[in-house]
Amino acid sequence: MLSLALLPWAHRTWTNSQRSRRTPSIGTELEEDRAFEHFDDRDDVHEMRETSVHEEGVPSGSMRERLSKARGMISARLSGIRGGPVNSSMWEELEEVLILADVGVDTTLDLVNRLQDRAEAEKLEKGTDLLEALKAQMKNDLSRDRELSLTASKGTVPVWLFVGVNGVGKTTSIGKVARRLTDDGLNVLLAAGDTFRAAAAEQLEKWANNCGADFVRGSEGADPSSVIYDAAEAALAREVDVVLADTAGRLHNKVNLMEELAKVRRVADREPGQVSEVLLVIDATTGQNGLSQAKEFTEAVGVTGVVLTKLDGSAKGGIVFAVERELDLPVKLVGLGEGDLDLVDFDPESFVEALFGDD
Numbered sequence: 001m002l003s004l005a006l007l008p009w010a011h012r013t014w015t016n017s018q019r020s021r022r023t024p025s026i027g028t029e030l031e032e033d034r035a036f037e038h039f040d041d042r043d044d045v046h047e048m049r050e051t052s053v054h055e056e057g058v059p060s061g062s063m064r065e066r067l068s069k070a071r072g073m074i075s076a077r078l079s080g081i082r083g084g085p086v087n088s089s090m091w092e093e094l095e096e097v098l099i100l101a102d103v104g105v106d107t108t109l110d111l112v113n114r115l116q117d118r119a120e121a122e123k124l125e126k127g128t129d130l131l132e133a134l135k136a137q138m139k140n141d142l143s144r145d146r147e148l149s150l151t152a153s154k155g156t157v158p159v160w161l162f163v164g165v166n167g168v169g170k171t172t173s174i175g176k177v178a179r180r181l182t183d184d185g186l187n188v189l190l191a192a193g194d195t196f197r198a199a200a201a202e203q204l205e206k207w208a209n210n211c212g213a214d215f216v217r218g219s220e221g222a223d224p225s226s227v228i229y230d231a232a233e234a235a236l237a238r239e240v241d242v243v244l245a246d247t248a249g250r251l252h253n254k255v256n257l258m259e260e261l262a263k264v265r266r267v268a269d270r271e272p273g274q275v276s277e278v279l280l281v282i283d284a285t286t287g288q289n290g291l292s293q294a295k296e297f298t299e300a301v302g303v304t305g306v307v308l309t310k311l312d313g314s315a316k317g318g319i320v321f322a323v324e325r326e327l328d329l330p331v332k333l334v335g336l337g338e339g340d341l342d343l344v345d346f347d348p349e350s351f352v353e354a355l356f357g358d359d
């Protein structure tokens with residue numbers, strides 16, 4: 001039985017990029033060899049370490065354990081279905097579980113309708129077979145490209161912009177991503193594009209110091225666009241491989257703040273910067289509100305992927321399905337804690353097994 005405990009294989013793929021990495025050569029074409037291939041080396045999955053290790057070297061528990069809240073809620077409710085026959089009350093129960101797990105009404109109805117067709121066609125009679133079919137369908141629905149792009153054209157530096165509402169985990173996620181990239185031997189620069197509070201830059205600087213990344217900040221109240229532009233210039237001069245740019249948290253329905261963010265994106269995309277990822281950070285505990293956030297941010301800045309944080313503290317997790325189906329956005333990274341190693345690449349197989357598996 002696969003479980004999310006095996007998710008750290010994803011960590012390995014980042015390490016692989018180090019093995020295959022050529023000397024960074026900003027100013028030359030940055031092609032596929034510098035982009036992270038997320039889904040290679042699946043055969044190596046069994047060699048992966050099963051726990052993440054904090055700075056102090058203390059194991060922080062398996063990924064599966066850290067999804068225990070969501071697992072507990074879902075598996076308790078699925079046990080009735082698993083042990084019983086396929087009948088009309090079971091379909092109702094299944095819909096209820098999926099909605100409670102935050103899958104969202106539309107996505108739940110779509111999943112269940114297709115599952116009903118399949119159950120009929122294949123004459124599925126036992127709950128256990130039905131749940132296997134559901135898992136297969138979910139994994140299939142989640143299969144897509146989740147690569148994080150480091151591609152930038154000649155003379156430019158790739159910029160990853162982190163956006164999202166207040167307190168979702170943008171700055172922390174940057175710190176974790178920086179840790180992983182620097183562990184892979186890349187030169188990383190953190191840009192303090194949250195100029196709203198001085199403390200925001202200080203928080204980011206700590207993360208930069210933690211992993212030895214470069215750091216650029218402006219004064220409090222400075223124009224965030226100019227800070228990120230300056231950061232890209234500094235990155236080019238210092239032969240940095242990627243700029244991770246923080247932005248101030250903002251409510252997705254505040255028009256002026258969203259316009260400011262659109263400007264930040266436009267400026268960050270000017271030479272010598274090139275925006276190669278716009279990562280929307282969503283807090284998994286906020287439920288379906290994450291969907292409205294994603295809609296607005298996508299319209300304003302063209303989101304390329306989602307970082308789903310605090311999945312360790314959520315009793316749900318189904319938001320992944322809603323984000324992917326209703327907004328057509330790939331969940332690329334998942335936050336499972338506050339430490340710098342508590343971040344994994346999103347792997348549908350392990351994720352679905354961890355939430356809907358039967359052990």
Ligand SMILES: Nc1nc2c(ncn2[C@@H]2O[C@H](COP(=O)(O)OP(=O)(O)OP(=O)(O)O)[C@@H](O)[C@H]2O)c(=O)[nH]1
Binds near residue numbers: 248311334
């Ligand atoms: N449990 C858990 N906590 C997290 C995770 N990611 C971030 N946090 C915590 O969430 C809180 C807010 O994180 P920040 O990174 O400051 O969030 P932010 O989006 O930058 O916040 P603003 O800049 O104020 O908008 C901090 O206490 C983090 O430690 C996660 O994956 N799991």
Ligand SMILES: [Mg+2]
Binds near residue numbers: 170171172194246247
């Ligand atoms: Mg922040």
